[in-house]
Amino acid sequence: MNFLEEKIQADGVIKPGNILKVDGFLNHQIDIGIMRQIADEIKQRFCGVKVDRILTIEASGIAIATLVGDLYHVPVVFAKKSVTANSTDEKYVAKAYSFTHKSENQVLVSKPYIKAGENVLIVDDFLAEGEAAHALIDIVRQAGGKVAGIAVCIEKGQQNGGKMLREEGYRLESIAIVDSMDWESQTIRFRAKN
Amino acid sequence: MNFLEEKIQADGVIKPGNILKVDGFLNHQIDIGIMRQIADEIKQRFCGVKVDRILTIEASGIAIATLVGDLYHVPVVFAKKSVTANSTDEKYVAKAYSFTHKSENQVLVSKPYIKAGENVLIVDDFLAEGEAAHALIDIVRQAGGKVAGIAVCIEKGQQNGGKMLREEGYRLESIAIVDSMDWESQTIRFRAKN
Numbered sequence: 275m276n277f278l279e280e281k282i283q284a285d286g287v288i289k290p291g292n293i294l295k296v297d298g299f300l301n302h303q304i305d306i307g308i309m310r311q312i313a314d315e316i317k318q319r320f321c322g323v324k325v326d327r328i329l330t331i332e333a334s335g336i337a338i339a340t341l342v343g344d345l346y347h348v349p350v351v352f353a354k355k356s357v358t359a360n361s362t363d364e365k366y367v368a369k370a371y372s373f374t375h376k377s378e379n380q381v382l383v384s385k386p387y388i389k390a391g392e393n394v395l396i397v398d399d400f401l402a403e404g405e406a407a408h409a410l411i412d413i414v415r416q417a418g419g420k421v422a423g424i425a426v427c428i429e430k431g432q433q434n435g436g437k438m439l440r441e442e443g444y445r446l447e448s449i450a451i452v453d454s455m456d457w458e459s460q461t462i463r464f465r466a467k468n
Numbered sequence: 469m470n471f472l473e474e475k476i477q478a479d480g481v482i483k484p485g486n487i488l489k490v491d492g493f494l495n496h497q498i499d500i501g502i503m504r505q506i507a508d509e510i511k512q513r514f515c516g517v518k519v520d521r522i523l524t525i526e527a528s529g530i531a532i533a534t535l536v537g538d539l540y541h542v543p544v545v546f547a548k549k550s551v552t553a554n555s556t557d558e559k560y561v562a563k564a565y566s567f568t569h570k571s572e573n574q575v576l577v578s579k580p581y582i583k584a585g586e587n588v589l590i591v592d593d594f595l596a597e598g599e600a601a602h603a604l605i606d607i608v609r610q611a612g613g614k615v616a617g618i619a620v621c622i623e624k625g626q627q628n629g630g631k632m633l634r635e636e637g638y639r640l641e642s643i644a645i646v647d648s649m650d651w652e653s654q655t656i657r658f659r660a661k662n
Binding site for chain 2: 289295297298302303304305306307309310332333336337340341343344347348349350351352354358361362363383384386387
């Protein structure tokens with residue numbers, strides 16, 4: 275097991291309905307040491323890949339995106355899920371279905387903040403059905419940018435997002451891939467050789 | 469002018485209605501170099517103050533809170549504005565009126581993520597009327613913690629938040645305080661000796 279798999283095993287909580295609760299270190303309370311290690315690992319896995327910009331989505335992608343951006347010394351942009359009152363810039367808009375909230379949401383990025391020709395690394399905390407990742411890919415394409423790759427902290431391997439993105443030819447790096455979870459025994463199986 | 473005042477002067481846009489648009493470097497696109505400088509400055513201003521935890525509020529506080537937490541090597545918690553489907557922990561709940569959206573919102577933190585006796589540094593990107601800061605203070609108190617201080621990137625000095633917090637005895641450090649803005653001439657006056 276790598277450091278993140280060990281952390282998930284130690285501090286993650288499996289809940290009924292195939293839910294993995296990791297808000298003690300990833301997406302409510304943030305364990306900066308682990309997040310820094312994840313950022314280092316992402317940069318290492320994308321060694322040799324040109325990255326001009328980091329793109330994530332609010333809110334829980336922002337912490338890891340910030341630390342990755344700090345390593346690359348490139349701008350970080352977080353896509354918004356609603357129109358901000360103070361912004362009158364034209365927006366790139368994509369749609370993402372939320373399986374958690376059972377509704378279709380807009381994903382927005384102000385046009386000045388992605389430029390044509392840029393190599394954009396998409397970063398997020400979780401990958402499940404891949405709705406957010408596909409919305410961000412759509413926005414990069416609308417802007418005339420290139421998707422340098424997709425990096426996520428935890429991929430839920432039983433859901434379709436990772437499989438789809440790999441089949442579509444994207445370079446996807448998930449620092450931990452959870453292939454199955456058992457609520458009763460509180461055990462997690464990770465994908466080997468990840 | 470300090471580095472942030474210079475950045476605001478160079479890249480901020482004043483819009484009608486006393487609105488300062490800084491989403492090119494602070495709260496949509498993030499200029500990591502400037503954010504890192506802000507984090508360093510915050511730590512320097514709170515030199516000698518014990519900090520066990522950083523508390524912010526989603527979404528645009530997360531980037532600066534992450535970088536400050538990285539300097540202190542302490543956990544970062546971001547308060548949420550809505551109940552998360554996957555969390556069944558009991559919550560500390562406070563109320564904050566949003567002047568932007570003209571509605572009262574809940575601010576929530578899961579109880580395990582602030583502990584009694586901890587010294588909590590509240591960090592945010594903006595301070596205007598102080599509604600978010602007061603909600604976070606309320607949550608720290610509910611948890612039996614102590615407010616080590618409040619650090620914000622930009623304080624809108626014409627609004628009441630900063631004045632109230634200082635009168636209440638909190639140590640507030642705002643890296644830039646905008647005392648007035650003029651839309652027609654696009655000029656900004658910063659509070660001197662900040």
